[in-house]
Amino acid sequence: MHEMSLCESILGILQDQAVSQKFSKVDRVCLEVGPLSGVETEALRFGFDVVTRGSLAAGAKLDIIEPQAAAWCLPCEKTVSINERFDPCPECGSHQLQVTSGEELRIKELEVS
Incomplete structure (x- = not known):
């Protein structure tokens, strides 16, 4: 389960930020x-x-935001929503899509004390 190593990396980031931002607890x-x-x-x-x-x-508390994935369709030149990486364009049916969002894994906000 690679999620455990991701959590260890997140904790490492929190610990580094605690030192540089001078906080002692993440809420x-x-x-x-x-x-x-x-x-x-x-x-x-x-x-x-x-x-x-x-x-x-x-x-x-851990809050997770799950944004919609999007891609740029080369033939119809539109940004479209997709559910999976190899979905066809919902506008024209093309498979010539370049993913523009949906691959994110980032810390958006912290509440600390």
């Missing part, structure tokens, strides 16, 4: 996880709870 973490990122959000939630035990983020 809430808001992550943006795109549907094309390859991350299972429930596994991420579980991993976050496990990895943060006994740390500055112990007991922190």
Whole structure:
């Protein structure tokens, strides 16, 4: 389960920010996880709870935002919503799509004390 290693990396970022921003506790973490990122959000939630035990983020609320994936269609020159990486363009049926969003995995917000 690679979500555990992702959670360990997130905790590392939180610890680094605690030093540079001078806070001692994380109360809430808001992550943006795109549907094309390859991350299972429930596994991420579980991993976050496990990895943060006994740390500055112990007991922190984890909010996950899951934005819609989008792609640029080369033939019809439109930005379209997609559900999966190899979906056809909903406008023209072409498979010549360039993903423009949906692969994100980033920390959007932190509430700290």
